[in-house]
Amino acid sequence: MKIIHAKDYADMSRKAANIISAQVILKPDCILGLATGSTPIGAYQQLIKWYEKGDVDFAQVSTYNLDEYRGLSHDDPQSYHFFMRDNFFNHINIDLSRTHVPDGSNTDAAAACAEYDRMVAAAGYPDLQLLGIGNNGHIGFNEPDDHFSAGTHCVDLTESTIEANSRLFDNIDDVPRQAYTMGVQTIMYARMIVIAASGEKKAQAVRDMCFGPVTPSCPASILQLHTNCVVVADEAALSLCPEA
Template identity: 45%
Template sequence: MEVVILSGKEQAGALAADAIEALLRAKPDAVLGLATGSSPLPIYDELARRHRDRGLSFAAAQGFALDEYVGLAPGHPESYAEVVRREFSQRVDIDPARVHAPDGAAADIAAEGERYEAAIKAAGGVDLQILGLGTDGHLGFNEPGSSLASRTRLKTLTEQTRQDNARFFDSIDEVPHHVLTQGLGTIMDAKHLVLIATGANKAPAVHATVEGPVTAICPGSVLQLHPHVTFLVDEAAASELTLADYYRHTWANKPSWQGL
């Protein structure tokens, strides 16, 4: 587990983009795990810039969205399939047919979770998964109390999560109550996890995730068990970390060849 404390979200986005670019240069057909929400946006902005200015290609890559609302009409601007298209895939040269999301309008939601799991497995698994962190420590939409071994399935959102996401809708009444989300076990299968968290409102969740006990009440804490997870946090989000000075020292003295 590596914790990198940075000056702001743009620097965090650039470092995450470094890891993705290095992966794509070494493995052009890499499988990327794509998160939504506000935290990953600096990553997508930087990847789009590198595609435009450096010729970074995603032509052979695949992408899998982390989650999707249940009940939104296809093409709804806040569906996560649409957000991924708008913020990432239409800005680079990835084949839209190779960017996948759970179908929140499926007639059989349970079967759709199983189908999505099989699709990830058939692609060879996720090489690098982008993650955000909820104010209550949720990952994807694995709310507090989620099984640490869970797979892609239906989840009911907490009212706190619905309130947090209401800023993307005209009112909280429009925020769905249900989602399809990759489970914590699914997320943990990815080879490299890169989590971005910024802002003082994320500080308690960052502390519980990085330094608290591994417990279902804080789903993010399961990441302590992953062999290759990178936390990219700003000073505000790091403000409650007990070992913040050690994390800074470790980053400042990291061998240049090691990478993220």
């Protein structure tokens, strides 16, 4: 696990975007695993700027997102389908038919998850997987548990995750209580993982991820075992790390 130090959120975003753009330039038809939430928005904005300058071309790129809320249609403004179009896809030259997000509108959880697993496996898994980390150490929507998950599955969101995500909704009661998420095993199949973290609220989770025991009580800790994992974090997020 390599740790890249950033000064602040803007610096973290540029450094993460640098790694992603390098992947696309080196392999124009690469597969990117993408994340949602507030953490990656800055990286997406930087990539959009570089695309507009002609520095990076997404025409042949395919993407697979980590997760989606269960029960939301693709056009729901709170869905991750909408999030990705609004924050990234609509501003670059990616072919939307090459973009994939779990189908939250399919209330048959077993069918929706099995189909997404099939698609990700058929594609050959991401060349680069971008992750954020939750305050409780979750990656995707893989919450702390007594075991590491395998494939895509339906999860009950913890109260801490619901509270953290409520800032994006009008009311905390509007936050879905379930989501479909890639499993930890699926995430680990990516050939490279970039995990971005910013802010003091993430400091304990980042410390546990990088320096704590590998345990499903901190799902991100499994990344210590990945052969090509890069942590891009700012000073506040690294403030509790002994070697930061």
